Amino acid sequence: MQLQYFLLLAAALFCIGVYGLVTSRNAIRVLMSIELMLNAVNLNLMAFSNYLDPQAIRGQVFTVFVITIAAAEAAVGLAIVLSIYRNRDTVDMEQFNMLKW
Amino acid sequence: MTQFLAETAWLIPLYPIFGMLLSIIWFPSITRRTGPRPAGYVNAITTFLAFMHGVLALPVVLHQPPIHLTFPWLEVAGLNLTIPVEISALTVGAMVLITGLNFLAQIYGVGYLEMDWGWARFYSMLALFEAGMCALVLCDSLFFSYIILEILTLGTYLLIGFWFNQSLVVTGARDAFLTKRVGDLFLLMGVLAIFPLAGTWNFNELAVWAQTANVDPTIATLVGLALLAGPMGKCAQFPLHLWLDEAMEGPFPSTILRNSVVVATGAWIMIKLEPVLALSPVVLNAAIAIGAVSAIGGTLIAIGQIDIKRSFSYLVTAYMGVVFIAIGAQQTEAALLIVFTHALGMAAIVASCGSVVLNNITQDLTQLGGLWKKRPVTGLSFIAGATGLVALPPLGGFWAMLKLVDGLWQTSSWLVGLVLVINALAAFSLTRTFGLIFANKEQPMTVRSPENLWAITLPMTILAGFAIHAPVILLSLGLLPSWAEMSKDVALLLTWSSIFGLSIGWVVYISKYVQKPVRLPSKALQDLFAYDFYTPKLYKSSVVGSVDIISRVTDWFDRYFVDGLVNLVGLSSIFGGETLKYGNSGQTQFYVLTIAFGLVLLALLASWSFLSQLTIGIG
Numbered sequence: 055m056q057l058q059y060f061l062l063l064a065a066a067l068f069c070i071g072v073y074g075l076v077t078s079r080n081a082i083r084v085l086m087s088i089e090l091m092l093n094a095v096n097l098n099l100m101a102f103s104n105y106l107d108p109q110a111i112r113g114q115v116f117t118v119f120v121i122t123i124a125a126a127e128a129a130v131g132l133a134i135v136l137s138i139y140r141n142r143d144t145v146d147m148e149q150f151n152m153l154k155w
Numbered sequence: 156m157t158q159f160l161a162e163t164a165w166l167i168p169l170y171p172i173f174g175m176l177l178s179i180i181w182f183p184s185i186t187r188r189t190g191p192r193p194a195g196y197v198n199a200i201t202t203f204l205a206f207m208h209g210v211l212a213l214p215v216v217l218h219q220p221p222i223h224l225t226f227p228w229l230e231v232a233g234l235n236l237t238i239p240v241e242i243s244a245l246t247v248g249a250m251v252l253i254t255g256l257n258f259l260a261q262i263y264g265v266g267y268l269e270m271d272w273g274w275a276r277f278y279s280m281l282a283l284f285e286a287g288m289c290a291l292v293l294c295d296s297l298f299f300s301y302i303i304l305e306i307l308t309l310g311t312y313l314l315i316g317f318w319f320n321q322s323l324v325v326t327g328a329r330d331a332f333l334t335k336r337v338g339d340l341f342l343l344m345g346v347l348a349i350f351p352l353a354g355t356w357n358f359n360e361l362a363v364w365a366q367t368a369n370v371d372p373t374i375a376t377l378v379g380l381a382l383l384a385g386p387m388g389k390c391a392q393f394p395l396h397l398w399l400d401e402a403m404e405g406p407f408p409s410t411i412l413r414n415s416v417v418v419a420t421g422a423w424i425m426i427k428l429e430p431v432l433a434l435s436p437v438v439l440n441a442a443i444a445i446g447a448v449s450a451i452g453g454t455l456i457a458i459g460q461i462d463i464k465r466s467f468s469y470l471v472t473a474y475m476g477v478v479f480i481a482i483g484a485q486q487t488e489a490a491l492l493i494v495f496t497h498a499l500g501m502a503a504i505v506a507s508c509g510s511v512v513l514n515n516i517t518q519d520l521t522q523l524g525g526l527w528k529k530r531p532v533t534g535l536s537f538i539a540g541a542t543g544l545v546a547l548p549p550l551g552g553f554w555a556m557l558k559l560v561d562g563l564w565q566t567s568s569w570l571v572g573l574v575l576v577i578n579a580l581a582a583f584s585l586t587r588t589f590g591l592i593f594a595n596k597e598q599p600m601t602v603r604s605p606e607n608l609w610a611i612t613l614p615m616t617i618l619a620g621f622a623i624h625a626p627v628i629l630l631s632l633g634l635l636p637s638w639a640e641m642s643k644d645v646a647l648l649l650t651w652s653s654i655f656g657l658s659i660g661w662v663v664y665i666s667k668y669v670q671k672p673v674r675l676p677s678k679a680l681q682d683l684f685a686y687d688f689y690t691p692k693l694y695k696s697s698v699v700g701s702v703d704i705i706s707r708v709t710d711w712f713d714r715y716f717v718d719g720l721v722n723l724v725g726l727s728s729i730f731g732g733e734t735l736k737y738g739n740s741g742q743t744q745f746y747v748l749t750i751a752f753g754l755v756l757l758a759l760l761a762s763w764s765f766l767s768q769l770t771i772g773i774g
Contacts, residue, residue: 076748084744147744154741 060101068094081145085131092124161215164242167205168289174201175282181275191274198278199261206254217244241295249292257285259614264408266610280314298356308335315405327401334398338388345381358427365430379438389421390475392449397690403464407509414471415502419494422478426487439483446479454580459684463518466588489559496551503540503622506615517600525597534593536619541585543622546649551625560645579656586660594665
C-alpha cells in the first residue's frame with residue numbers, strides 16, 4: 055500500500071466524476087457526479103493525512119468539513135433542480151441553454 | 156522724358172494688369188444695371204497707354220545698349236531668384252507689336268461683341284494675355300518665362316472657354332489646356348535639369364555658358380528635347396497641334412491675338428534658348444523635323460478644311476513650323492522676322508475672316524462665296540494679309556522667307572526645297588480660302604452681306620495696312636536684309652513658288668475651269684486632310700486611351716485592393732466575433748468541459764519539463 059495508489063485511485067474517481075458531470079443529461083446525475091468528485095477529494099485528503107501527517111491528522115478534519123459542506127451543497131443543488139423542474143417541467147440539461155450567445 | 160520712359164519700360168505689363176483689375180467692376184454680378192461696356196473701353200485705354208509708352212521708348216532703346224534691371228523675388232538657402240528684365244530694342248519692339256495688336260483686337264472686340272454681355276470677362280482675359288506676353292518678352296530668365304507661360308496657358312483655357320455653355324467650347328478649352336500643359340511640364344523638366352548644368356536661368360548667361368559648355372551629349376540632347384517640347388505645345392506643332400484647331404471655338408477678337416502672337420510665345424522662348432538647343436545636333440534636327448512635318452501637314456490640312464477659322468488656324472501651325480525650321484537651322488534672326496511678319500499678316504487675315512463671319516453667320520466655306528463686290532474692304536484686307544504672309548515681293552513675308560532660305564542655301568539645300576513647297580502650299584491654301592469666300596457665285600448665306608461697323612472695319616484695315624507696310628517698318632528699324640547680300644536666285648525661286656501656289660489656287664477655286672466643290676481623286680486622302688490626319692482618334696487611342704485605362708485600373712486597385720485590404724481587417728474581426736460567440740453554448744456542462752480542458756492544458760504546460768524527461772526515461 056502506497057500513497058501513490060491512493061492518489062491515482064482518487065484521480066481516477068475524479069476523472070470519472072468529471073466525465074459524468076460533462077456528459078450526463080439528467081441534472082440529478084450531474085449532482086451525483088459532483089458527489090463523486092468530492093469523494094475523490096476526500097480520498098486525497100485522507101491519504102495525505104495518513105501518510106504525511108499521521109500526528110496532527112489535519113486532513114481528516116478537512117474531510118469532515120468537506121462531507122458536511124457536500125451534504126449542504128447537495129441539498130441546495132437538489133432544491134435548484136426542483137425549482138427549475140417546476141418551471142420547465144424537465145431535468146434534461148440539454149434544455150437549459152437559454153443563456154447562449 | 157523719353158529716356159525716362161525707356162528706363163521704365165518694365166511698367167508696360169502693369170498697364171493691362173491695371174485694366175484687368177478694373178474690369179472686375181463691370182462683371183454682371185457686380186454692376187447689375189448699366190452693362191459691361193466700360194470694361195472694354197477701360198482696357199482699350201490702358202492698352203493704348205501701354206502701346207504709347209512702348210512707341211515712345213522704342214526710338215531711345217534703338218540707339219543705346221540694352222538696359223538690364225533686376226527685381227528681387229525670393230532668396231532662400233542657396234537659391235537666389237531675382238527677376239531679370241532686359242529693355243532692349245527687341246523687347247520693346249515686341250511689346251509694341253503685342254500692345255498694338257491687342258489694342259486693335261480690343262477695338263475689334265467692341266464691334267464684334269456688340270451683342271454679348273460678357274465684356275468684363277473677355278477684356279480682362281485679353282488684358283491678362285497682353286500683360287503676360289509683355290512680361291514674357293521683358294523677362295530675361297527661363298524660370299520666370301516658364302511661370303508666365305503657365306499663366307498664359309491658364310489664360311488660354313479661360314479665354315477659349317468664354318462661351319462655356321457650348322459643349323464644343325468646353326472640350327476645346329480642356330484640350331487646349333491639357334495639350335499646352337503637357338508641353339509646359341516637359342519644359343519644366345528641362346528648366347529644372349538645366350540649372351545644375353549651367354547654374355543660371357538667365358538667357359544671356361545661358362548663351363555664354365553654352366558657348367564653352369562641356370556637357371555629356373546624351374544629357375544635352377535630353378535637356379534640349381525637353382526644352383523643345385514646351386514650345387512644341389505652345390506653337391501647336393505636330394503632334395501637339397489639335398488644341399489650336401479646337402481653340403477656334405473661342406471668340407474672334409481673341410483669335411486675332413492668339414493666332415498672331417500668343418502661339419509665337421513658344422517660338423520666342425525657343426529663339427532665346429537657341430544657343431542651348433545648339434549644344435546638341437539631335438535637338439536641332441528634331442526641331443527641323445517637327446517644323447517640317449508641322450508645316451507640310453498644317454498646309455495640307457488647311458487646304459482640306461471647310462471651316463473658315465480652321466482653314467487659317469492650321470496655317471498658323473505651318474508658319475510656326477517654319478519658325479521651328481529656322482531655329483533648327485540656327486537662323487534666329489530669320490525666325491524673329493517670320494514671327495513678326497506672320498503676326499501682322501495673320502492678324503489681318505483673321506480680322507477679315509471675322510468680319511465675314513460676323514454678318515454671314517456661317518463659318519462653312521462651302522456656304523460662302525461671291526462677297527467680293529459687296530465686301531471690297533474685307534476682301535482687300537484678306538489679300539493684304541495673305542500677300543504679306545506668303546513670300547511675295549516686296550511684302551514682309553518675302554523678306555523673312557528670303558532671309559531664311561538664304562541662310563539655308565549654304566547648309567542644306569533640301570530644306571530650301573521644303574520651304575519652297577510649304578510656301579507654295581500656303582499660297583494655295585490662302586487663295587483657296589479667298590476664292591471660296593469672295594469669288595464665285597453668291598450662296599443663300601451670302602446674298603445680303605453688308606460691310607461691318609467702323610469698330611470692326613477700322614482695326615481690320617489698320618491691320619491690313621501694317622501687313623502691307625511690314626517692309627517699311629523693317630526698313631526703318633534697319634532690319635531689312637540688304638538686297639546686295641541676298642542671292643537673286645533664291646528670291647526668284649521664292650517668288651515663283653508663291654506665284655505657282657497662288658495661280659494654281661486661282662485656277663482651281665476662282666476661275667470656272669474646275670467644278671466646285673473640288674474633289675480629290677481619292678476620297679480617303681481628302682478625308683485624311685479634312686479630319687486633320689484623324690488626330691483626335693490618334694490621341695484617343697494612344698495617350699488618352701492609355702491614361703484612361705491606367706487610371707481605371709488604378710481606381711479599381713484602390714477601390715478593391717487597398718480599401719479591401721483594410722476592410723478585410725474589420726470584416727474578419729466582425730466575422731470572428733460572429734462565429735466565436737457560438738462558443739457560448741449556454742450549456743453549463745460545456746462550460747465545465749472548457750474549464751476541465753483548460754486545467755488539463757495548464758497542468759500539461761506546468762509539468763512539461765517533467766513530462767518530457769519522463770518520455771526520455773522511457774525511451
